[in-house]
Amino acid sequence: MKENKEYIIMPQREKDIFVRGIIPDLNVRFLFANIKETLIEIRNLQNLSIQCEALLGETILGAFLLTTREIKQEHEVIGIHIEGDGAVKKILAFASSFGGVRGIIVPEDASWEGKIYKGKGKGILQVNKFKLNSKKVYSSAVEMRDVPIAKNLEEYISKSDQINAFIGIYSFYDSNNPLLPVEVYGYFFEVLPDTKIEQIDKLTNFIYKTDMIEFLKNIFGEQIYEQKKELKQQFSVRILQSGSIFFYCDCNAGKIENVLFTLGKDEVFQILEEQKQIEITCEFCKKKYIFTENDIIRLFKEKE
Ligand SMILES: [Zn+2]
Structure with missing residues (x-):
């Protein structure tokens, strides 16, 4: 019998990735991340509406961005718990510093008018930090306003930790074509202690003068190396760690x-x-x- 071998070339799986580092000139720490494949996985598991997928994606990415502060603590998990008065009543999102994420949104088939953040409305936002070594949980809750998740998280950080942080989270989807994937991009800049006012000014200038959406898309797109170079030309950048974000449930x-x-x-x-x-x-x-x-x-x- 003739052997009939078929070779199928698999397209390379586009990965959800993150990059952590510092900009020594500005004395800031940063984390850039994107998720798409992970969201497809969660959408398929939980039958999410496209808006729920985008809102959950923003919350999951937000939880992951908050792990910026915990780079020294390996295997630390950040949880965000949202209870709102919008079409969405509850969101739970968990992210570990090594990239494993999971989350749920209730109800999973909600839809609403207007911007994505409108789905959660206002209510309570709680952040839980799980220290896996000591098995301790640290929680703090803040009032959640009817503004984007990134803004809510910035407010949470300035209230609970009293540090300056800049967060941006952007989701992209096509409501006319709900089968297309949702993509979420995000950045987190944390101003480190003893930073001079001029350095903070330079950072805010960079954020406001740069089209951050384009910037992030380029980082995670084909021009990743070019973009890094460009960032390096403006400021010297030290990449500390990069890795992938993936769906991870630790139930047993x-x-x-x-x-x-x-x-x-x-x-x-x-x-x-x-x-x-x-x-x-x-x-x-x-x-x-x-x-x-x-x-x-x-x-x-x-x-x-
Ligand atoms: Zn599970």
């Missing part, structure tokens, strides 16, 4: 078992009686966890 049976424990023995056994088994779906990755009667009996025995 143990965590789901803890959810069952918090429900309590009586409640769990009542559900078991009605449904014969307990099925819990992770809201982030949609993985199903099924517990039979034997599993439940064993679980609560171990706990006691």
Whole structure:
């Protein structure tokens, strides 16, 4: 028999990437990032409307940008929890400093008039920092105004940390063509301690005089090397780290078992009686966890 080998050339997967570094002349730290492929993955898992995909994408990128401050702490996770009065009631987004992200938006099929940020309206924005080594969680909440996510995060940083930071997050999509991917770009500049006023002025000048959308698109597009050169010509830039952003859910049976424990023995056994088994779906990755009667009996025995 003749061997029929077929070679399929796979298109190179466009990656969601980030670049961290510092501009020594200005004494600022920066993080540039974009997400597209990760959002397609989340959209497919959760059946998001295109506007929800864009708003969730902005929030996830926002959580990732906040990891700028945590570069020394490896495997630190930042969570953003939004409760608003717009068409979207709740958004949860998590990002780790190494690039793993996940999130949900409720309801997932919302739509609204006007700009993307209008979907969340106003309400409460909470930022949670999970220190994985010490297993501690640090939370602080601020009032969320009816302004873009990037603006809300700038306000959060100036209130909670009292530092100067400049954040921009831009999402692009075609509402007439909801099958096309949503792309989100973002930057974060953090002014480091002991920065002179002139240095801050130079940075603000750079941000306001530069078309930041074009700047970011170029960084993540074909002209990445050219752009870096250009940035280098204006200021000397030191790239500290670059990597990719990807969907990452850290759910596991143990965590789901803890959810069952918090429900309590009586409640769990009542559900078991009605449904014969307990099925819990992770809201982030949609993985199903099924517990039979034997599993439940064993679980609560171990706990006691
Ligand atoms: Zn999961």
